[in-house]
Amino acid sequence: MPAPPSEGHDRDFASPTPPDRPMNPAELKIELLCRGLRVDGSCRIFEDSLPLSPTIAGLGSGLELILPGSKRDVWVNAPVIENFVEKSPLLLLSDQGEYKITDERSGLRYRVKAPSKPAWYDRYTPTGVPMSHIATLQGTCLTVNVGERCKFWTAEHPLNCRFCTGGLSTGVEEEQEKSVEDVIETALAAKQESGITFVQLNGGYQGARGLRKVFPYLKALKQKVGCLVGVQFNPERDESLYDEALTLGVDSFSFCFEFYNPEYFRRYLPGKAEVLGRDVFFSALEYCSRKMGKGRVAGEIIAGVEPVEDTMRAIEYIVRVGAYPLVCIFRPLTGSVMQRYPSPDPSDMVRVFRHVYDTCRMHNLPVGTAPNINVSLSLQPEDTFYLAPEGIADRTYQSFIDALKHLMRPYFSSRMRTQ
């Protein structure tokens, strides 16, 4: 097994091969996530659009952009502040009232849209908290971090995941303890004004049975807001907690085991390895997937750190147990332990996401059927349709997904009614 590269290891793809044709939105998203985006002085984008939230989900946040496409628009959170961005050949320009990304290698230009900052971001909850400290938009999803500061950050010897900066932000950009009422007010505003359909409740490690902290929010969101609710928490050994969450109406779970290779899991996720162990992630993922059915649970991983072959195996495992793979491209965040680690090579990432597509197609995984869910930090399986060959099997799979989307509309409408 190859040894993990040490932090500070440098890989140079500063002289990349220019693409010989325009990139499709998925390829452009991969390029942006790997190389970052320089922003020309002509752009007033930081004033007009969603503010940068440097610690969103503990994975870092850049500039939210929409890449228009023929199959679907693709949302991306482009890194703009990390060191590696300086070398990026991708430059954002303002051109006659439009934003365009110029690829300086080929001279090709791509029109992009910047979602504007919603009015509720500047408003306060009834208890006087800025709504943007309660929840943030990531793509078209409302993300709410709940619970206390992740215990991996507060352990006697820090056990935080080495890529994460989440523990640096709690209580700074975000309220530490959020009242249910504040979350409901914010979610209602985001639903009415931004049209969100999905709220993701995230949390760092909260101790055994920490999932219980989600329940009051989950219950209130389902009863008073009427939206799909996903939960991304560390796994529980007591699986009856997932049954309770299902009774309260949870729509999806995601489990972030990040690395499939056990050596990388131990090295870069010391808290998850020492306190939980990989098998607890797998047991919880499989339990929820069996209970909820195909395509309702996500296995979340990070690509670009462990060998690509391990990432491919992780994708196969996730799909084999009926879950969908949400693959984040590693971002060496400023302030994290891995800040000097190299950003991944885009050509490796294209291989990874082709594999996501192929694996989902081979298992007929229903992806992208819920309305208006666009994720900007990772490539959704439905983004990878742009990477598919145009064979008969591909057209059949994509038509199957289109039909399913249509058929499942009444189901999702009923899930989004207040209860």
Ligand code: SF4
């Ligand atoms: S579990 Fe890991 S990624 Fe999540 S907040 Fe804690 S340290 Fe960060």
